[in-house]
Amino acid sequence: MSRNVSFALTVGICMLLPFMVPQYSLTVLIEALIFGLFAMSLDLLVGYCRLYSFGHAAAYGLGAYSAALILTRLLLPLPIGIVLAVLVTTLVAVPVAWICTRSTGVSFAMLTLAFAQLGYAMLFRFRDITGGSDGIVGIPRPPGPLGMTWFQGKTGYYYLVLGCLIGSYLLCRAIVRSPFGAVLAGIRENEAKTIALGYNTRAYKIATVVLAHGFGALAGALYAAFAGFASPELFFWLVSGRVLIMVVVGGAGTLIGPVLGGVFFVFLEHELSEITDLWPLIFGSVFMTFVMFAPQGIWGILTRRSSPRAELPGAGNETSDAAA
């Protein structure tokens, strides 16, 4: 019960934050939450399926550019534009997932990287649509439906992002605890055995990749509408790298860990970049240290797990420390 209480408390505090912090911090906070969402989307792949994607920036970038195009060209209401962007990305993700899941391990990683690089290259190829290296600027936040405008201001937008994050988290948590989620655990622990039990693991992996892209696209779309522009850097491989680092350092396989990882990463980046130029180096080094000595990540350490997903939440397992 205490888990739910602390969760409710955290949500409560988050809801009060706009009144407690100055406006410029709110900007960083919104970015932090968006990145937390982005990191959590990758956790589905990395933490629950052990599929290491080096190209998750593609989900982010696609979501951002889709939202940018929909909002600037079609001027649909913001919430609808975001939903459509997510749908578009999810559709595109299906054939990509189909191809990438033909392999595992390094090959999967390379394929995902290749797709992200391809996306990056495509942005320059079709510069009439995408604006090339300038990207798309002046993304509006059109009101509606039903004349809603609360999300047009910064505080309102904060609540939008917070709502999306919490909603996505609850959804992901439900997915992970579902029968589907149990199969993912099986794939992670012993794929050969899972197949031998009668599961078409390829289909499950495709579904997970698509889901991860969906949530990643949501983060990207929220970012585009927040920043007001979408540029090619969103597809750059270092973005994929950063989010992967956040997941691993935060705690793969816990959902909460990567969210925290994303949030703190953005804050630290904000603080450290004013002090030193070295912060990306620091993050890379911290990452490598965690990979070697603490693969369960910060949240994994805090909740005393010796390996990701030590105990699967399920009908008979409520005695265990089942968190995310």
Add this chain to the structure above:
Amino acid sequence: MSLGFILAQCLGALSQAAVLFFIACGLTLIFGIMRIINFAHGAIFMLGAYVGFTIVAVTGSFLLSLVLAPIVVGGLGMAFERVFLRHLYGRRDGGAYLLLTFGLAVVLSELIRMIWGAQPRASGIPDFLRGIVVILEQPFPLYRLFLIAAGLAAALAIWQFLERTRAGLLIRAVSQNAEMVHALGTDVALVRTAVFGLGCAMAALGGVLAAPLVTAFLGMGTTVVIDAFVIVIMGGMGSFLGSLIGSVLVGFVQVLGAYYFQDLALAFMYFLMLIVLVIRPGGLLGRED
């Protein structure tokens, strides 16, 4: 389409193949010994290019950079293997290697940005290699011929090293059956460190050679590591000969792609990779079925 033109295109492809060979060869050797794909290999290629640039800037000698840069980067590679990679042997989860070498790629990229800045660095083609050679009435850059020669020389050297020397025999043995070699008294860990260093040195040499043509720029590693990976998969993981043949094949594909599909040249390469992986999806473990 004259014979001269075709020959020029072929030579262009071969010069491309030469650079790719330096990277792919190292990658496949490392895989043969350690059963891992060094994701940082592209970043190491990039590091070689930048280190080479600095050596030329400081000493003015291109030849010196050809010698020193691989040694420096190779040494760094060995240090990395000793300090970091070694910890991961025997881990059940192969993902750790992937993440660690990925982390290295990120760290190297950031280090390079920090030290050399975000702008591309060019030392240009050294004077004695500048110029055009006319072959069958077609002009062809001398430097590219030099690349082909360098690639051939390296391929020969590595081949002889693997086939004729005791160290080469040791390397081949370890890649076939590390345990046996260990039981026979060899320090396999040392061989691993040495081979990792050699692989990195080769990639760095590739970087030094490529830089005058493409300049040293951030991001040159990412594309190239994918290319090298495709080559290694095509040629057979751990196969030196395979990396040679694969490099030539990919070199031709890239030149053809650039000629016929200029704009989509990049996409062409990725489609090749998709095709290769779709046909051989087994990737690392290359399951028989």
Add this chain to the structure above:
Amino acid sequence: MPLLECKGLVRRFGALVAVDAVDMSLEAGRIRAVIGPNGAGKSTMFNLITSVLKPSAGEVIFAGENITGLPVHAVALKGIARTFQLCHVFPALTARENVRIAAQAREHQRWRFIGGRHVVTRSTAAADEALEHLRLTRLANVRAALLSHGDQRLLEVAMAIAQKPRLLMLDEPTQGLSLEETDRAVEVLKSMLGAGNLSVLLVEHDMEVVFKLAHDITVLHRGRVIADGSPAAVKANAAARSAYLGGTE
């Protein structure tokens, strides 16, 4: 009609013929043991039947249906459950969860990613039943990686029976088991057979277990069937004795 029929199964690995024109049939409700010295092709046979390997030639017919070359998971869904020579469980998950995932495989709604509570409840009940059968209930909440080798093997058997298969294929199930654990396993198998609706194909080296359990025996040697019949017939078979029984024991 036999439940399982192998017709002329061949599997080559380059020049090596691991399985050479093997014919084998298993009648419903019976236990057949496949024995033979190491390298005889027993595990390869299993892999051919369950589609982990594709045969170079020949067919596998299950309940009248040609299942040769079907994807592995499809073969499992037809009603074939197997255990592996090297113990295959889900190490980081609890024993109960291991078996639950196995039981869940039969559920039509096993793909549910929202809701699906009823699926979880049903499969948990099936899992508890299987654990009970193998007297592993006290270990239900222990992570599989922490179990003893013997308990892990029994867990694997529990996972197999939780799939409610028509054909149970056990690859050296008693390897590494203590006497008590072996007896436990034999007991469970016998009781399940008694309940009907289960057939067993068994690779086994422990001759006592084989003669205690098996109705029929196939003897493999270098990929070929050299003897096939009741335990008594096989014991008397000279070729079988010299190839296998005579040399060992």
